[in-house]
Amino acid sequence: MNATLKKPLMDEAxxxxxxxxxxxxxxxEKICSAFGDVYTAFLPDVIKSETxxxxxxxxxxCDSGHKNDLVADLGGNTxxxxxxxxxxxxxxxxxxxxxxxxTLMEHLLGASAETVEQPADRLLSVIxxxxxxxxxxxxxxxxxxxVNAPGGFExxxxxxxxxxxxxxxxxxxxxxxxxxxxxxxxLSGITSDVSxxxxxxxxxxxxxxxxKPKGQSAKSSEWSDQxxxxxxxxxxxxNAKIRLQDLTLRTISKLAAGDVIPFYDRGDVRxxxxxxxxxxxxxxxxxxxxxxxxxxxxTINSDDDLIRHLMN
Numbered sequence: 447m448n449a450t451l452k453k454p455l456m457d458e459a460x461x462x463x464x465x466x467x468x469x470x471x472x473x474x475e476k477i478c479s480a481f482g483d484v485y486t487a488f489l490p491d492v493i494k495s496e497t498x499x500x501x502x503x504x505x506x507x508c509d510s511g512h513k514n515d516l517v518a519d520l521g522g523n524t525x526x527x528x529x530x531x532x533x534x535x536x537x538x539x540x541x542x543x544x545x546x547x548x549t550l551m552e553h554l555l556g557a558s559a560e561t562v563e564q565p566a567d568r569l570l571s572v573i574x575x576x577x578x579x580x581x582x583x584x585x586x587x588x589x590x591x592x593v594n595a596p597g598g599f600e601x602x603x604x605x606x607x608x609x610x611x612x613x614x615x616x617x618x619x620x621x622x623x624x625x626x627x628x629x630x631x632x633l634s635g636i637t638s639d640v641s642x643x644x645x646x647x648x649x650x651x652x653x654x655x656x657x658k659p660k661g662q663s664a665k666s667s668e669w670s671d672q673x674x675x676x677x678x679x680x681x682x683x684x685n686a687k688i689r690l691q692d693l694t695l696r697t698i699s700k701l702a703a704g705d706v707i708p709f710y711d712r713g714d715v716r717x718x719x720x721x722x723x724x725x726x727x728x729x730x731x732x733x734x735x736x737x738x739x740x741x742x743x744x745t746i747n748s749d750d751d752l753i754r755h756l757m758n
Contacts, residue, residue, distance in 0.1 A: 459623075467647040468623040471510065474646060478508035478627045480654035481642070484592040485585075485629055488657055492584045499553055499633060503640070506628040513537065513624035514615045516643050523567040524609040524639070525575070527582045530602045534595035535648035537622060540582050541609075543638030544570055546631050547578050559634040569608050578606040589642065591657030625649055686740050687718045688731060 462468035469477075482505025489503045509516055517526070520541050529538040548565040551574050570578060586601040615621070627642040689710040701707075709715045715731035717740045729740035 462623050462646075466650055467645070469646050469650045474510055474625050474649065475508055477649045477652060477654065478625055479505065481589075481592060481627050482506075482508075482629060484654060484656055485588055485627075485640075488591070489585065489588050489631070492588060496580075496584070497550070497554065499550070502632040504630045504632075506630055506639075508628060509626040510646070511624070512621040513539070513643060513645060514621050516624055516626045517541075517612070519626075520609055520639075520641060522609055525570055525578050525606045526609055526612065527578075527586075527606050528604045529582075529586055531586075531590060531593070531595055532599035532602070533597050534593055534652075535645055537645055538589075538601075538648075539643040540585055540603075541639070541641040541643070542578065542581060542585070542631075543640070544568065544574075545636055546633060546638035546640075547574050547581060549633050549636045549638075550581070551577050553634070562634045562636065564636055569610070570606075575606050579603075582606060585640065585642070588657070592654050593648075594653045594655060622647065683721060684726070685720050686729070687720065688715060 459468055463470075486503045486505055490501050493499060493501050509519070517539050520526070523544050524541050525544055525547065527540045529540055530536045531538065544567070545565045547570055548568075549562055552562055553559075554577070582603055586603055590598075590601050622645040624643050624645045627644065629640045630637050631640050632638075691708045691710050693707065709731070717729040717731050718725055719727040719729050719740060719742075725746050727742050727746065728744040729742050732739045732741055
């Protein structure tokens, strides 16, 4: 009886090393550290030139492994972007802690450093995601400036998405060996994590070069102006609250369908209009044809204050 001999498969890691897709620990750490040095020196200048805000960036080290595992290790309260850089890598993931985007938004809408507090762990709002697009654009462009990819193409970024909504990787798609370049970014005492997760195949063919410093943007208020305009175009759900006459608990417990509760006011009925639990306007209750309406009588705060309220 002839036994069928099966050719043993080559170890995945060994094959990756032989084909330039996996490097030794010392080599990967050296390359990642070089990227960390570039971001530490240049990302604060980029953000300063656009926003006139001071941030600090620190390199925290790197992790190696399969790319999907490295992304999964990022954890919640993080926003991700999938990116490509032509002639360098088609499979880059950028990550930024939500706290940085939220804190940056507060500053761009006029908050002072003294009033900024540690944000609660939460997903980014629609407008904050728009700001995240610009943040990731700056992160990606520092990456482009640091690598020696031929052609000097601009990075292509997909729209940001929450870590919690990340789709499960396809089981039939091979995973790449990658490295996570981990950093912290601090604004007004609020520190968040920033990570670049890049296939090692791209890192191993890279000579990291520090970009040449450029003059500060002549439009340092560009982000703030753009965000204010985005906020003004946003759809906001309003709520109107009318005070009703006081009733005893006995009366309330016996209310049934069809019973009527009078308004508290006897003349013009005062209505408080709010959005996102923030009071915006004092109004009076009325009716126009078949529709009930409220007429604005007074504002609670200035136009800029209203915008800040809506964004909190």
